[in-house]
Amino acid sequence: MTARATTVVGAGVIGLTCAVELQRAGHDVTVIAEQPGDATVSSVAGAIWFPYRAGPVDRVAAWARRTRDRLEALAQTTPDAGVDVLTCWEITDEPAPWWLPAAPDAARAAAPVPGAPPAWRFRAPRVEPAAHLPWLEAQLDRPVVRARLDALADAPGDLVVHCAGLGARRLAGDRALGGLLGQVLVTAPGRADLRTSITDDRDPDALFYVIPRRDSLVLGGCAITHAGDDAPAADAALTARILADAARLGVDVGPVRAVRTGLRPYRPEVRLERDGRVIHCYGHGGAGYTLALGCAEDVVALATG
Numbered sequence: 001m002t003a004r005a006t007t008v009v010g011a012g013v014i015g016l017t018c019a020v021e022l023q024r025a026g027h028d029v030t031v032i033a034e035q036p037g038d039a040t041v042s043s044v045a046g047a048i049w050f051p052y053r054a055g056p057v058d059r060v061a062a063w064a065r066r067t068r069d070r071l072e073a074l075a076q077t078t079p080d081a082g083v084d085v086l087t088c089w090e091i092t093d094e095p096a097p098w099w100l101p102a103a104p105d106a107a108r109a110a111a112p113v114p115g116a117p118p119a120w121r122f123r124a125p126r127v128e129p130a131a132h133l134p135w136l137e138a139q140l141d142r143p144v145v146r147a148r149l150d151a152l153a154d155a156p157g158d159l160v161v162h163c164a165g166l167g168a169r170r171l172a173g174d175r176a177l178g179g180l181l182g183q184v185l186v187t188a189p190g191r192a193d194l195r196t197s198i199t200d201d202r203d204p205d206a207l208f209y210v211i212p213r214r215d216s217l218v219l220g221g222c223a224i225t226h227a228g229d230d231a232p233a234a235d236a237a238l239t240a241r242i243l244a245d246a247a248r249l250g251v252d253v254g255p256v257r258a259v260r261t262g263l264r265p266y267r268p269e270v271r272l273e274r275d276g277r278v279i280h281c282y283g284h285g286g287a288g289y290t291l292a293l294g295c296a297e298d299v300v301a302l303a304t305g
């Protein structure tokens with residue numbers, strides 16, 4: 001049987017993950033993207049497994065759980081994929097967070113910070129975008145085509161898998177999709193424990209997290225509705241607040257190496273559905289890495305049906 005010619009639009013974590021899974025399932029895949037690699041929102045992320053700002057609850061929990069299993073397996077077998085399994089502490093006032101079904105090992109314990117507030121502790125794979133995105137790209141049979149599409153109808157192929165992130169606002173005319181601004185600091189590791197990630201979301205207006213990478217720390221953050229297509233420049237006051245929060249929680253960070261901003265492609269519900277020859281897969285909010293593999297499995301199922 002001839003392989004189906006399938007075009008994937010977008011080379012962030014969602015597009016590349018879908019492309020690799022479709023290729024494994026026998027599709028003849030071409031990825032088209034206006035901007036790959038370091039220019040994508042995906043390159044800004046921490047990127048730890050946690051279902052943050054994505055819906056709907058039931059589908060997200062199922063995608064997150066499947067993705068966690070697959071990322072954990074990848075961490076065991078394929079160091080080049082840039083995935084490591086950390087211990088995550090989530091400090092929250094919520095007595096029964098909705099995401100618990102996605103992390104069955106989660107248990108209450110005192111967080112490893114001064115004052116030791118109660119927190120949820122669970123295993124969480126962390127992905128290094130600078131390793132993971134090129135690793136995904138390297139598995140493709142042909143390089144990503146650099147081009148901007150003005151309409152999905154212009155995409156060639158029997159099937160089109162639409163993973164344009166925030167670009168779907170234009171490509172699909174989707175008004176339910178919007179940008180949620182995030183700002184992160186990348187610092188030298190200092191004396192922080194590189195196996196432990198901590199999030200403090202007790203104050204929704206002053207979200208704080210530290211996500212260790214292999215040789216750096218990512219500190220955040222914020223989630224602010226932003227109307228434009230491009231993320232604004234970093235806010236110096238927010239940088240100062242994040243560093244003060246790190247000190248308050250006893251996280252001993254090294255010098256700041258970079259400050260980056262990005263717009264999470266937020267939609268009240270991730271759009272994953274087929275419409276004729278187009279399969280839409282976008283709107284993963286603050287959880288693209290957390291949901292990518294589970295969503296890609298569903299995309300493959302829709303592409304096969």
Ligand SMILES: Cc1cc2nc3c(=O)[nH]c(=O)nc-3n(C[C@H](O)[C@H](O)[C@H](O)COP(=O)(O)OP(=O)(O)OC[C@H]3O[C@@H](n4cnc5c(N)ncnc54)[C@H](O)[C@@H]3O)c2cc1C
Nearest residue numbers: 010011012014034035042048149165167182262288289290
């Ligand atoms: C500060 C910050 C921290 C985050 N932390 C985490 C985290 O810890 N864990 C986690 O799971 N998630 C995290 N996220 C969320 C995650 O980064 C996103 O959910 C994810 O990157 C979305 O991926 P995507 O592939 O849909 O979009 P993108 O990465 O934006 O990729 C979209 C692609 O589509 C292309 N495109 C768009 N329009 C067109 C067009 N017209 N023609 C051709 N190509 C087009 C773009 O060029 C790009 O290649 C974070 C996000 C931010 C901003």
